[in-house]
Amino acid sequence: MAEINRRIVLAARPHGEPNPSHFRLEEGRVPAPREGEVLLRTRWLSLDPYMRGRMSAAKSYAEPVGIGEVMTGEVVAEVTASNNPAYQVGDLVTAFSGWQDYAVSAGKALRRVDPALAPPTTALGVLGMPGMTAYTGLLTIGQPKPGETVVVAAAAGPVGSLVGQIARIRGARAVGIAGGPEKCAYLRDELGFDAAVDHRGEDLPGALAAACPNGIDVYFENVGGAVFEAVLPLLNDFARVPVCGLVAGYNATELPPGPDRTPVLMRAILTRRLHLQGFIVWDFADQAAAFGREVGAWLKAGRVTYREDIVEGLENAPEAFIGMLQGRNFGKLVVRVA
């Protein structure tokens, strides 16, 4: 066991794109578990777009990370010491212990990971928070019906890729939007999407319209910006829009130039009777068991597949995170910490 706990803290709040100066690698002592606590050794750290929100002081659904505090994040960790009878050394668990090598926990917010069922990293991806985000948002708000068209952006990522695959399982047509021909080929050839549109292409609105000849019934929103502008004219009457993320705007420092197009959106909502609804995965915590059961079965049966983008070393987490916000990852971004 290492004697040192490395941790990455928020050094400064970014204005616009984060860069390495906003993070700082610190070293400290490995904490000692007290009565009832366990010591967790981080094995894998999940990197997710929501973390950009936690770096800002703006009001959101969760408190911001304080300056000098460890960056927030979910990990798969191994219990390396235990004063809690519920956990034994060697157990694998998920924990929200952040960007660091070690943490102590009273054991209450831990979730067991069984490596015999699936690779442990899936607890951070297809069988974890991103997967449950896709499952709950698509099925509870999106409610795709057979023959309908479901569109999702960031479709090669852990949320989008599962949205499209579940849409297909439910009998809908899945159209994915992703950056670059390699990701688009992956969507079509490996995930079975009915169509894929490269948002870096010259004419996104035209390409999307061509990929959706019957319009769009469900748009799973996780990017916003130019993609949403291309989607809006194609939304059918009674279309559903689960609003899960707006990553295209997370680094924005000012609003887009005018005119103010809010009335265009509101008029579309009214005349086409659109249903827009924001959510975060914890709003649907009561669906966790159903999610694990159903997606676990699909995974086992080969009806759902996933892709991971593994980065080596905690010290490389900031650069990997910065790249993710630019779409440089290909699949679920995970840092192997130990």
Add this chain to the structure above:
Amino acid sequence: MAEINRRIVLAARPHGEPNPSHFRLEEGRVPAPREGEVLLRTRWLSLDPYMRGRMSAAKSYAEPVGIGEVMTGEVVAEVTASNNPAYQVGDLVTAFSGWQDYAVSAGKALRRVDPALAPPTTALGVLGMPGMTAYTGLLTIGQPKPGETVVVAAAAGPVGSLVGQIARIRGARAVGIAGGPEKCAYLRDELGFDAAVDHRGEDLPGALAAACPNGIDVYFENVGGAVFEAVLPLLNDFARVPVCGLVAGYNATELPPGPDRTPVLMRAILTRRLHLQGFIVWDFADQAAAFGREVGAWLKAGRVTYREDIVEGLENAPEAFIGMLQGRNFGKLVVRVA
């Protein structure tokens, strides 16, 4: 029976505010009912904001009125001749026969009006389309819970006034927005709203915030524009926004100046998990019986009250309609035709 059928047709499509030149009063022969048809004599004509949409060629949930065609509208009419065994001379019905003295109907889209149950004009207001709009949108999408705060604009109108009263019946706090002190006093003193805010006052955002110390849980949207801007910052987590109308923008000829505030709305939807949903009353046609039963009972029991603004003479319908879009009516606007 008059020998002449007066009808008001769309003379030209307005760009911006309608004025009298966009309407034309024509005279023609009273149509003769054929086999299976009835002749309807218009008694009262309902004037409603949605008609502004029908004057425009822009795509919406209904076809526009053609140039030279009779303006669309619902009426209470009396059967004055009948070749249909289901209807007798003297029967009162509602019909979508438009801004004219007479019309023939095959009887299929008629709804009987029983003057013994309530004044016939209520079939165009509290017990008609506006009432059902309030009932279905508020209860199905808004879903107010006891203790929650419900805000509605155009609150002295037929939709808004019922929204507030139903909110109160359901145990919620009702806050109405209306134009001028007289309407605000009516909301508080006669309809029992918990608070009323004058949108013509100097500081609408401040006044609304003061009237909603616990934020807003349901905002019944029928105006848009500056009112929605004042509402948005006050919406609580998980607030519901039935989008029923956007009358503040119906006469707009261009979008408001920039910046584009769409991302502000989308971010609010995401982080506060708002639920915005457009609807028109016909989407909830299956609730017609429940609406009539429940609101009818509230009306009879004095738990719901209403106000009408009666204009005399079909020839005055255009001016009354133009005034309604400016908020000049006070209560449900109805034209007494005969």
